[in-house]
Amino acid sequence: MGAVKQVAAAVRWNFLGFYKNPRVVASFMFSFILCFFLSERAMMVADYYDSSMQALEPFIWTFGDATAILLCSLLLILLFLDLPKLSPFTPYMLLRMKKSRWLLAQFFYIFLVTVLYMLYVVLATSILCMQKTYAGNIWSKTAALLAYSNMGKDLSIPSTVKVMESTSPLSCSMQITALLICYALSLSFLMLFFQMKLGKKAAVGAGLFYSLFGFLLNPDVLAKILRKEEYEMFLMRRVAGWLSPLNHATYGMHDFGYDVLPSIGQSCMVFLALLLLLLSLSFYTLKKYNFNSFTGD
Amino acid sequence: MKELLRDKGFLAAMVVSFLGFAMGFPFYQVEFPLGSGSFIQFYQASLESQVMLFLIPIAAVLPPGGSYVRESASGFLKLYLSRVSRMDYIRAKTCLVYAGGFLPFFLAGTLSFLFCFFFLYPLELKGAVSWEEARGAVETLLRISFIGGIIAEFSGIFAAVFRNYYMAYGLPFVVYYMMVILKERYFPKMYVMYPGEWVLCKESWGTGNAGIWVFFLVVSLAVMLSHSLILYWRLQEV
Numbered sequence: 001m002g003a004v005k006q007v008a009a010a011v012r013w014n015f016l017g018f019y020k021n022p023r024v025v026a027s028f029m030f031s032f033i034l035c036f037f038l039s040e041r042a043m044m045v046a047d048y049y050d051s052s053m054q055a056l057e058p059f060i061w062t063f064g065d066a067t068a069i070l071l072c073s074l075l076l077i078l079l080f081l082d083l084p085k086l087s088p089f090t091p092y093m094l095l096r097m098k099k100s101r102w103l104l105a106q107f108f109y110i111f112l113v114t115v116l117y118m119l120y121v122v123l124a125t126s127i128l129c130m131q132k133t134y135a136g137n138i139w140s141k142t143a144a145l146l147a148y149s150n151m152g153k154d155l156s157i158p159s160t161v162k163v164m165e166s167t168s169p170l171s172c173s174m175q176i177t178a179l180l181i182c183y184a185l186s187l188s189f190l191m192l193f194f195q196m197k198l199g200k201k202a203a204v205g206a207g208l209f210y211s212l213f214g215f216l217l218n219p220d221v222l223a224k225i226l227r228k229e230e231y232e233m234f235l236m237r238r239v240a241g242w243l244s245p246l247n248h249a250t251y252g253m254h255d256f257g258y259d260v261l262p263s264i265g266q267s268c269m270v271f272l273a274l275l276l277l278l279l280s281l282s283f284y285t286l287k288k289y290n291f292n293s294f295t296g297d
Numbered sequence: 298m299k300e301l302l303r304d305k306g307f308l309a310a311m312v313v314s315f316l317g318f319a320m321g322f323p324f325y326q327v328e329f330p331l332g333s334g335s336f337i338q339f340y341q342a343s344l345e346s347q348v349m350l351f352l353i354p355i356a357a358v359l360p361p362g363g364s365y366v367r368e369s370a371s372g373f374l375k376l377y378l379s380r381v382s383r384m385d386y387i388r389a390k391t392c393l394v395y396a397g398g399f400l401p402f403f404l405a406g407t408l409s410f411l412f413c414f415f416f417l418y419p420l421e422l423k424g425a426v427s428w429e430e431a432r433g434a435v436e437t438l439l440r441i442s443f444i445g446g447i448i449a450e451f452s453g454i455f456a457a458v459f460r461n462y463y464m465a466y467g468l469p470f471v472v473y474y475m476m477v478i479l480k481e482r483y484f485p486k487m488y489v490m491y492p493g494e495w496v497l498c499k500e501s502w503g504t505g506n507a508g509i510w511v512f513f514l515v516v517s518l519a520v521m522l523s524h525s526l527i528l529y530w531r532l533q534e535v
Contacts, residue, residue, distance in 0.1 A: 022459060026467040033474045036482075043482075128482055 006097040010105030011112070013093065014085045018113075027079040028120060034071060035124040038062045045151065046132045051141045056173040058129040059122050063176050064251040066218065070211055072121060073184050077207040079117065080110065081200070083192045103286050106192060107279065114184045118177055137170045163256065175264050176251045182271035183249035187211070189278040196285045214246025237261065245274070301397055307360040310401035314349075314356045314445075318409040321346025327417075333424025336417035337434050340410055344437045350493055353402075353441065354473040357448035360397035362465045365390070365456040365528070378532070387528045390453070391521050398449020399442045406438040437496065443513040444495055448473060450520035457527045 018024055042058035062068050084106045094102060126133065134140070147164055163172060190210055195203035219236040222228075228236055240247050241261040247253040248267040255261045262270065301307055322343040343349070368374045378386060448469045456465035473492055480491040488494040495509070502508035 022461040022463040026463040026471075029471040030467065033471060033478075036474065036478050128478065131482060 006101050007105045011108045014109040027075050031075050032124045036128050038068045039125050039128050049142050049145050053133050053140045053142050054169045055126050055133040055135050056169045059125040060173050066246050066250045069249050076184050080188050080191055083195050110188045118181050137168050139164050179249045186274050193278050193282045196289050214244050217244035304360050310356040310359040311405045314402050314405035317349045317352035318343045321348040331421040333421050334426045336413045337430045340413045341434045354448050354470040357398040357445040358452040358466050358469050361394035361449050362452040363462045366460055383532050387525050391525050394449050394453040395446045399446035402445040403442040450524050453524045457531050
């Protein structure tokens with residue numbers, strides 16, 4: 001019980017001044033603008049068919065695409081630039097609690113901020129498209145028109161008959177949010193590990209490399225590099241779907257009965273394994289971590 | 298002015314705006330032989346491109362954005378204020394910030410115009426150049442430059458209020474796009490506060506579109522005055 005209290009106190013300390021931090025405010029504002037740019041496609045579709053959408057459909061169509069996930073998660077690099085949170089108060093905290101509990105508090109802090117950020121993204125996308133949306137939890141006419149046309153495929157919008165038959169908009173958006181959170185957490189945990197191991201620049205570099213790795217491991221890019229023909233694309237999709245963390249976070253790159261791709265649950269398990277690995281590496285690094293800077297921001 | 302012209306941010310802003318003009322240039326429309334006066338039409342198209350519209354708030358804040366934060370944090374301000382009066386500093390800073398947003402677009406735009414003239418005009422068929430179109434292009438360039446100046450003042454205001462680089466460089470971009478979002482998503486008829494309309498000037502702005510120049514004048518004076526007042530308030534602490 002004492003351990004939980006200590007961790008909770010450290011998490012609360014990390015959140016002190018969080019909402020007044022200019023970097024945090026700027027990150028959330030940039031994210032709102034980014035949602036505006038990314039949701040342009042959903043609005044274009046609604047305008048094209050001149051029909052309304054379900055409130056969560058713009059989010060589903062926007063963040064069902066790998067590039068949108070990548071751009072959205074890149075802002076997390078800015079948000080987590082100051083990890084692990086060090087301040088003049090940190091030495092006193094470390095005198096009263098174990099270092100492992102302090103690190104656990106950092107992970108909880110990252111988890112809560114990531115969840116908050118992703119919920120904000122869902123809300124921002126819905127608010128930005130509210131002129132053309134309704135609240136009921138049923139797929140819209142626009143989604144049906146997209147599912148039965150080639151437009152959805154051309155725009156990489158994951159609106160297929162299979163998806164619409166098997167799930168509701170709310171459940172689909174929850175699955176996409178869960179995948180987004182998993183991807184964002186893996187990126188943030190990786191940054192924290194490199195920050196502790198090699199410093200701030202290495203952490204930013206690792207975050208960018210992780211994003212670039214996902215971006216380059218795209219089926220189309222892979223097919224071009226390996227000079228594969230159109231009929232071999234299923235193989236490229238399968239390889240990229242399993243290897244790339246970004247594709248694990250992309251809703252459309254999952255098993256809907258057409259390809260041998262990971263299911264949503266399997267992707268979550270892959271992320272969980274990755275997070276556990278980063279967690280244990282960070283705990284190992286903590287033993288040799290030099291707390292030489294307590295000046296904070 | 299010398300201080301501004303030597304500033305790396307000013308050069309960066311000029312390069313960014315020139316790249317904006319270059320990326321917005323409709324190369325795919327160039328078909329030889331070119332009709333007379335085409336170079337002005339291509340130039341006008343590059344001024345009105347979406348790329349340019351996107352880059353305006355980025356380039357505008359580069360030269361003056363963080364200058365107050367830098368001067369205040371480094372202690373330079375205290376030293377400087379012992380040599381000049383506060384009012385002189387405020388006057389110089391306000392004008393410098395406005396010029397820092399206005400000039401990069403104006404100079405890069407003029408340079409782009411010269412490029413268009415020297416590379417495209419010799420390839421045109423012989424004929425008269427429409428002075429009406431030329432005036433239109435110059436007016437568009439001036440409008441872009443005014444927007445740059447206003448955004449730069451916003452950057453100066455946020456720098457003085459928050460004394461933070463993120464706010465000085467990031468908030469003007471957010472404010473600019475908030476106006477775009479309001480028009481495009483919620484109030485389609487609210488063209489007066491839409492930056493895209495400020496550049497294109499397609500809607501009604503009074504006889505001979507004189508209203509838009511009055512609008513720029515009033516907004517420019519308002520933001521300069523606000524910036525001066527905030528600087529005055531800040532300098533009382535020094």
